[in-house]
Amino acid sequence: QNTSITLGMQLEPPNLDPTGAAAGAIDEVVYANIFEGLTRFGSDGAVLPALAREWEVSEDGLVYTFTLVEGATFHDGTAFDAQDVKFSLDRARAEDSTNAQKALFASIADVEVLSPTQVAITLSAPNGALPFNLAWGDAVIVAEESAADNATNPVGTGPFRFADWVQGDRVEMVRNDDYWGEAVALESATFKFISDPTAAFAAMMAGDLDAFPTFPAPENLIQFEADPRYNVIVGSTEGETILAMNNGLEPLNNPLVREAVSRAIDRQSIIDGAMFGYGTPIGTHFAPHNPAYVDLTELSAFDPERSRELLAEAGYPDGFTTTLKLPPPAYARRGGEIIAAQLREVGITVEIQNVEWADWLETVFRGRDYGFTIVSHTEPMDIGIYARDGYYFDYAKPEFVALIDELEATSDEGARTDLMQQAQQMIAEEHVNAYLFQLAKTGVADARLRGLWENSPTQANDLTGVSWAE
Amino acid sequence: MISRNLILGGVLSGLFAVLAVLSFVWTPFDVETLSIPDRMLRPSGTHWLGTDQLGRDIFSMLMVGARTSLAVALASVVIGMGVGVPLGLTAAARRDGLLDDVIMRGNDLIFAFPSILIAILFTALVGPSVWNAILAIGIFNIPVFARLSRGAALSLWSREYIMAARVAGKGAARISAEHILPNIANLLIVQGTIQFSVGILVEAALSYVGLGAQPPLPSWGRMLADAQTLISLAPHMALFPGLAIVLSVLGLNLMGDGLRDVFDPKLKRGRAR
Amino acid sequence: MSLLSVQNLSVQIGSVQILRDVSLEMAPGQVLGLVGESGSGKSMTALAIMRLLAEGMQASGSIVLQGEVLDTLSERQMCMRRGRNVGMVFQEPMTALNPLHTIGDQVAETVRLHTKTGRRAALVRAREVLDRVGLEHIGLNRFPHELSGGQRQRVVIACAIALAPKLLIADEPTTALDVTTQGEILELLRRLVREDGMGLILITHDLAVVAEMADEIAVMQTGRVVERGSVDDVLLRPQHDYTRALLAASVHQPVRQVRLESETVLQVRDVRRSYPGARRLIGRAPPVQAVRGISFDLKRGENLGLVGESGSGKSTLARALLGLEPVQSGEIRLGEYLMDADASRALRRRIGVVFQDPFGSFDPRWTVERLVAEPFHLLDNPPPRRAAVEEVLVSVGMKASDADRHIHAFSGGQRQRIAIARALIIRPDIILLDEAVSALDVQVRAQILDLLAELSAKYEVSYLFISHDLSVVRAITDRVMVMQLGQIVESGETEQVFTAPQADYTRQLLAATPRLPEGVAN
Amino acid sequence: MHVARRLLSLVLTLVVASVLIFCVIEVLPGDPAAFMLGMNAQPEAVDALRAQMGLDAGLVSRYFTWAGGLLTGDFGASYTYRVPVAELIGDRVWVSLPLALYALLLSTIIAFPIGIIAAMRRGKAADYGIMGATQLGIAIPNFWFAMFLVVIFAINLRWVRAGGFPGWEDPLAAIGALTLPAIALALPQASILARIMRSALIDTLDEDYVRTARAKGLSQGGVVRGHALRNAMIPVLTIIGLQFSFLLAGAIIIENVFYLPGLGRLLFQAINQRDLIVVESTVMLLVMAVVVVTFLVDMAYAIVDPRLRR
Ligand SMILES: Nc1ncnc2c1ncn2[C@@H]1O[C@H](COP(=O)(O)OP(=O)(O)OP(=O)(O)O)[C@@H](O)[C@H]1O
Ligand SMILES: Nc1ncnc2c1ncn2[C@@H]1O[C@H](COP(=O)(O)OP(=O)(O)OP(=O)(O)O)[C@@H](O)[C@H]1O
Ligand SMILES: [Mg+2]
Ligand SMILES: [Mg+2]
Numbered sequence A: 001q002n003t004s005i006t007l008g009m010q011l012e013p014p015n016l017d018p019t020g021a022a023a024g025a026i027d028e029v030v031y032a033n034i035f036e037g038l039t040r041f042g043s044d045g046a047v048l049p050a051l052a053r054e055w056e057v058s059e060d061g062l063v064y065t066f067t068l069v070e071g072a073t074f075h076d077g078t079a080f081d082a083q084d085v086k087f088s089l090d091r092a093r094a095e096d097s098t099n100a101q102k103a104l105f106a107s108i109a110d111v112e113v114l115s116p117t118q119v120a121i122t123l124s125a126p127n128g129a130l131p132f133n134l135a136w137g138d139a140v141i142v143a144e145e146s147a148a149d150n151a152t153n154p155v156g157t158g159p160f161r162f163a164d165w166v167q168g169d170r171v172e173m174v175r176n177d178d179y180w181g182e183a184v185a186l187e188s189a190t191f192k193f194i195s196d197p198t199a200a201f202a203a204m205m206a207g208d209l210d211a212f213p214t215f216p217a218p219e220n221l222i223q224f225e226a227d228p229r230y231n232v233i234v235g236s237t238e239g240e241t242i243l244a245m246n247n248g249l250e251p252l253n254n255p256l257v258r259e260a261v262s263r264a265i266d267r268q269s270i271i272d273g274a275m276f277g278y279g280t281p282i283g284t285h286f287a288p289h290n291p292a293y294v295d296l297t298e299l300s301a302f303d304p305e306r307s308r309e310l311l312a313e314a315g316y317p318d319g320f321t322t323t324l325k326l327p328p329p330a331y332a333r334r335g336g337e338i339i340a341a342q343l344r345e346v347g348i349t350v351e352i353q354n355v356e357w358a359d360w361l362e363t364v365f366r367g368r369d370y371g372f373t374i375v376s377h378t379e380p381m382d383i384g385i386y387a388r389d390g391y392y393f394d395y396a397k398p399e400f401v402a403l404i405d406e407l408e409a410t411s412d413e414g415a416r417t418d419l420m421q422q423a424q425q426m427i428a429e430e431h432v433n434a435y436l437f438q439l440a441k442t443g444v445a446d447a448r449l450r451g452l453w454e455n456s457p458t459q460a461n462d463l464t465g466v467s468w469a470e
Numbered sequence B: 001m002i003s004r005n006l007i008l009g010g011v012l013s014g015l016f017a018v019l020a021v022l023s024f025v026w027t028p029f030d031v032e033t034l035s036i037p038d039r040m041l042r043p044s045g046t047h048w049l050g051t052d053q054l055g056r057d058i059f060s061m062l063m064v065g066a067r068t069s070l071a072v073a074l075a076s077v078v079i080g081m082g083v084g085v086p087l088g089l090t091a092a093a094r095r096d097g098l099l100d101d102v103i104m105r106g107n108d109l110i111f112a113f114p115s116i117l118i119a120i121l122f123t124a125l126v127g128p129s130v131w132n133a134i135l136a137i138g139i140f141n142i143p144v145f146a147r148l149s150r151g152a153a154l155s156l157w158s159r160e161y162i163m164a165a166r167v168a169g170k171g172a173a174r175i176s177a178e179h180i181l182p183n184i185a186n187l188l189i190v191q192g193t194i195q196f197s198v199g200i201l202v203e204a205a206l207s208y209v210g211l212g213a214q215p216p217l218p219s220w221g222r223m224l225a226d227a228q229t230l231i232s233l234a235p236h237m238a239l240f241p242g243l244a245i246v247l248s249v250l251g252l253n254l255m256g257d258g259l260r261d262v263f264d265p266k267l268k269r270g271r272a273r
Numbered sequence C: 001m002s003l004l005s006v007q008n009l010s011v012q013i014g015s016v017q018i019l020r021d022v023s024l025e026m027a028p029g030q031v032l033g034l035v036g037e038s039g040s041g042k043s044m045t046a047l048a049i050m051r052l053l054a055e056g057m058q059a060s061g062s063i064v065l066q067g068e069v070l071d072t073l074s075e076r077q078m079c080m081r082r083g084r085n086v087g088m089v090f091q092e093p094m095t096a097l098n099p100l101h102t103i104g105d106q107v108a109e110t111v112r113l114h115t116k117t118g119r120r121a122a123l124v125r126a127r128e129v130l131d132r133v134g135l136e137h138i139g140l141n142r143f144p145h146e147l148s149g150g151q152r153q154r155v156v157i158a159c160a161i162a163l164a165p166k167l168l169i170a171d172e173p174t175t176a177l178d179v180t181t182q183g184e185i186l187e188l189l190r191r192l193v194r195e196d197g198m199g200l201i202l203i204t205h206d207l208a209v210v211a212e213m214a215d216e217i218a219v220m221q222t223g224r225v226v227e228r229g230s231v232d233d234v235l236l237r238p239q240h241d242y243t244r245a246l247l248a249a250s251v252h253q254p255v256r257q258v259r260l261e262s263e264t265v266l267q268v269r270d271v272r273r274s275y276p277g278a279r280r281l282i283g284r285a286p287p288v289q290a291v292r293g294i295s296f297d298l299k300r301g302e303n304l305g306l307v308g309e310s311g312s313g314k315s316t317l318a319r320a321l322l323g324l325e326p327v328q329s330g331e332i333r334l335g336e337y338l339m340d341a342d343a344s345r346a347l348r349r350r351i352g353v354v355f356q357d358p359f360g361s362f363d364p365r366w367t368v369e370r371l372v373a374e375p376f377h378l379l380d381n382p383p384p385r386r387a388a389v390e391e392v393l394v395s396v397g398m399k400a401s402d403a404d405r406h407i408h409a410f411s412g413g414q415r416q417r418i419a420i421a422r423a424l425i426i427r428p429d430i431i432l433l434d435e436a437v438s439a440l441d442v443q444v445r446a447q448i449l450d451l452l453a454e455l456s457a458k459y460e461v462s463y464l465f466i467s468h469d470l471s472v473v474r475a476i477t478d479r480v481m482v483m484q485l486g487q488i489v490e491s492g493e494t495e496q497v498f499t500a501p502q503a504d505y506t507r508q509l510l511a512a513t514p515r516l517p518e519g520v521a522n
Numbered sequence D: 001m002h003v004a005r006r007l008l009s010l011v012l013t014l015v016v017a018s019v020l021i022f023c024v025i026e027v028l029p030g031d032p033a034a035f036m037l038g039m040n041a042q043p044e045a046v047d048a049l050r051a052q053m054g055l056d057a058g059l060v061s062r063y064f065t066w067a068g069g070l071l072t073g074d075f076g077a078s079y080t081y082r083v084p085v086a087e088l089i090g091d092r093v094w095v096s097l098p099l100a101l102y103a104l105l106l107s108t109i110i111a112f113p114i115g116i117i118a119a120m121r122r123g124k125a126a127d128y129g130i131m132g133a134t135q136l137g138i139a140i141p142n143f144w145f146a147m148f149l150v151v152i153f154a155i156n157l158r159w160v161r162a163g164g165f166p167g168w169e170d171p172l173a174a175i176g177a178l179t180l181p182a183i184a185l186a187l188p189q190a191s192i193l194a195r196i197m198r199s200a201l202i203d204t205l206d207e208d209y210v211r212t213a214r215a216k217g218l219s220q221g222g223v224v225r226g227h228a229l230r231n232a233m234i235p236v237l238t239i240i241g242l243q244f245s246f247l248l249a250g251a252i253i254i255e256n257v258f259y260l261p262g263l264g265r266l267l268f269q270a271i272n273q274r275d276l277i278v279v280e281s282t283v284m285l286l287v288m289a290v291v292v293v294t295f296l297v298d299m300a301y302a303i304v305d306p307r308l309r310r
């Protein structure tokens, strides 16, 4: 009986501390395996209890009282208790915090230890999303003794303990026999980092890997599908892939021009050409698997004729020229080539510039020095970014900001759905960005493996339920 | 004597040069128009070498790619020669002087940076582009030409005809231009063709790792990079750009060899052994 | 029984005939001198005997060594004869030894190849042989670059005689050496022949050398032996026209009018020139003193000779006079002006130069017209180029139409004429001739010497004539200076210096110079 | 004396190179701290991280810290991995260096015999065959060749793994993992080396001392073994030295094809993550490798050639 697993990942995490860096690759290794939070995401995106067995919300929605599990210990042997929760949350929201998602904790006014197994979190304003926020990898609970070294020697409460990290090659972890919860089936797990898609394909084919949960080359999936040794697992992610437009830049500040751009793009051919058919077309910034999703693709249906008319109407009968900056992922690089060709058809000339992430963050995201860019927003439920002031696509229309503020303060599900749909409608009609497709999670695994996540509500490779078939 | 190498090499390199020039006015298909339904077609009567993952005609892409490759390689040879040869000539004219030392140590310094490192640094600095590739390969070429021309010039400086020119009151610059340069031209031409072929290879490598030509400009190296993950699905996508590189480099190298035979009869002279 | 008998030896490359029916005969213990001008086939003959011709050369005819027919032996068998039965010494001592092996190993190699001795025993033998050639003080573990030219040539000879072969072929063994060193090497060869009863084929272009060394002489011309006989017969009673012409050229004296005027055109006072020493980590090695305080005057129309062995500083002095290099002290005056490294063009115009290498002193890419006119750079208003070039070409005995050709189209003698034309074109007061005839065949040399004498009379130019060849200096100069280690050890009227040398060094030089016997016909 | 002089110029080159590398890399756009924290990071969090990384110190003081560290072997800590750079590089060197040496070994093993055969059969069919093959070898881009090697030997035949590196605990597996990359790297090297070997040998066979040796009674083969080969080593050594730089450049690309955790991949990754200190140290190390190899080759001349001793 096989009790170990070797997983492939395209990107190597820069370090293993999910509370100190943004890289999704960190969560892909440690989330739910090594580190746990008060709450966690299930494979369907639902917020489930984790280190907090249960919680209660006060009448006014301002105080959350979490009851913690008992008997949990950190991998270094120290006990887990309410003090650790306070420490972790205070650390994340502190003045000198280096938490990449510090905003998640912005609404917390105070964390109070009621007893070793009870913590009360007081908010400055009601926030129905707190359990959701605490499920993020950035909100995992760490111990004061080991927090500083988590980057290289992560110590959490999860079912696996960290064993070894050969930088540039792999991270190894072994089963934590003192785990407080249900024991996991696997005794050890290895995450191997293979950035090159060809090499990934070869490694999978050669049997060096048992699974590649997010396989980087969708074009090769046909071959895996044809091979009975492998299972191709296709699911969804939280990644809305968009052609972001710089709303603050002439002529993209003109909604007519933006609509022209949206209509010049044939989503299906991008999905086919860049993603080899994997991906769901979207017409707004919202995940199609979310119950509140509205299909607005018709608002920006492919229509080059109309696109040219709109351009003429906006005063650009001969089109215009701008830049298209592409970060490294294949969806951007490949999609960019196709979009450039499609835009050229209606007279818009784009100059493609491939940039690395660090460069993208500095020039596009922070410096807003771009015309178009393609990026996948992988955070769950992130339509709120359209309300941010000075965000990189520079929208933040007051009406929309008001809408989002109202949403934040609302906890009634029906009302929330309504507000979310209004928000979707508004950005789709304004064509803030051109909405392309929801990124698919395309994984490959040994046909005998059971229990791998199909979808990706957050970037994680939760191994707690994984086992080998007899 | 015109050797077989020279003819074969000339024909091969000429072929690519013609394709590159022709691509300005005509290609079988437009390389900027995509046709997703027609992607990854095998070679056929319509698409002589098949199509790529975005349905573009590979033969047309190769033609335009030839333009990129040849232009990058040529430009980098021009940079290398343009900077390296004057440096080498100056160093030779000031042999054993401080300037000579400074130039040659500078050369050693550049030489210590493999071209790919230069390219990586440039890319990080200004982003990837054809210019970046040209500059990286060009800089890498500088010490090659500087050393070559210095070495050759040094051996000429001890010749009596240089002495005669000095007796005629000519200065170092004038002698370098009138006597040295024409007499090392052969050597430079031969080395030029070789660096040209090296340039094509390096450009392909740089584009392959994403440091060279950027889309939508077709480039052989990038075509290979694109073909990489598709190699078992559409091997022709990897085969033809690779062959284009091999044949053009081969052509230039053969031409270089042939030219050397023409210029340097010493190699053909058999001596008593 | 004869030692070596060569019958009707012919060699051709493709359709080009290089040797035609060469026949030679020699007895043991004899020295056969093989003479002839450059390209006449002397080396080919030697290589054909050794069966070391390059691939693609076909030889025919018979070669019999000590009664054994060599030309039918297999390559393997031939390898066993080379080095053991017949040894060979080549011209260039600088390159004839493998730079990476010690001299001991190189001499021992011959021994180990042919006898079943171990390395140690072979080295013992090598020591003996090296002692015999006069290298008693040189260790076996030295490398060739650590030896002087003459010493290296001795090592090459040691390699060849290590197994006491019956025949030694020496192809121009002394051409690259100084007269004094040449004398020593020739003496060594003579001794080996005498002591071992070895036969020696001595190949040379220098008739005087053969005259001193050989018992018999064979004269070659364009691949044929044109005359063969005893030394006396050939030298004193030459039968063939070519031999006569060769002899005449060797003793040729150009007709010169001696015209000494009092005007001094060049005045050299205590000139010193040193080269910076080799660089070290910090600083440099002590400088090389190439010229150490030389003073002399050159009068208008005078022919002044400068002799001295290799490395004595002759060329260094010449470069200083030409203003090509700075001097550390002393002064060089042309008339009333000082000549130095940044002399004006007007000053440089007064002095021209002709170098040794007739080919290397011309840019192969330029036409003769441009080449000859190059010194016009020194003139502010040069005359029309074409006419001037044609005129000067004619004056050195060339055709006006030669101006359009490139330098490779001319023979060595013609090239040297063009070099002289280039020096003359701006009518300098002085022409410096640095080994200007050393690279030429005797016959061509005679012509050039005549030309120089004629031009000197016609244009009243003064010559500073630098050469290591005493007979040439004697033929053309009025006054001579003898240089050793950067200093002038003797100077005076040419005839006087040659007949009654004062300095030891001059006497040594003269003694070492081979001479043709008295009575060689003019 | 000569050794000391060369050593001095080596040190000088390295110092200038370090300044150059530091300056170029420090002006790169992109902030390591911002990269680490991603899109949702708040500015004060980025600033806090910058301070933690020591990035708020002045340029000059950071240079001296870094350069001083280089001397003592303390290269600082990686911005992203948070481990000592020396450790990171130390691990990678054990992949890159063996790979380079393996490729060098392969290429000499292939190049020497065929170069010698070609020289001795000059103008014959074997010579033309070998010369043609080497021309082709030079013209084939090694990464393209590597792609086909992977397809054939790893994916189709499954003789070796497609890539990756199992570590040196199992030396046989480690060597197996390096074999395809080394072959891909060695192909052009071997071709160039074989050509140089041939022409160097032909040149030395034309030398006067070869004629002298023949006159002693040495056969053609004996001359090649006893005299020509060692003399031909001088140009061959030069080329081996020069090729090292190409070998490194090639290795950087080949490591990507075979996903070997070597210095080249470390470099690419560090550049992308703006892990500047790793980039600086790695580039410096690679440059140092080229300079040192050039120096060693120079020293090797002295072993081969007595004229250069002392
Ligand atoms: N490898 C060769 N190929 C063609 N011709 C050659 C070759 N070697 C020599 N020759 C020609 O053979 C002729 C005889 O040459 P050889 O070397 O025997 O002359 P030599 O009398 O020794 O002259 P020198 O005094 O200049 O040494 C010359 O005309 C020369 O040009
Ligand atoms: N550029 C130089 N650097 C250092 N030393 C030099 C240089 N040129 C010449 N020498 C040395 O100066 C001395 C004189 O050399 P020079 O060439 O003047 O001799 P020469 O009498 O012309 O000899 P030859 O008859 O061989 O031409 C020699 O010891 C030589 O090694
Ligand atoms: Mg000869
Ligand atoms: Mg001289």
Ligand code: NI
Pocket: D001, D002, D003, D005, D310
């Ligand atoms: Ni030294």
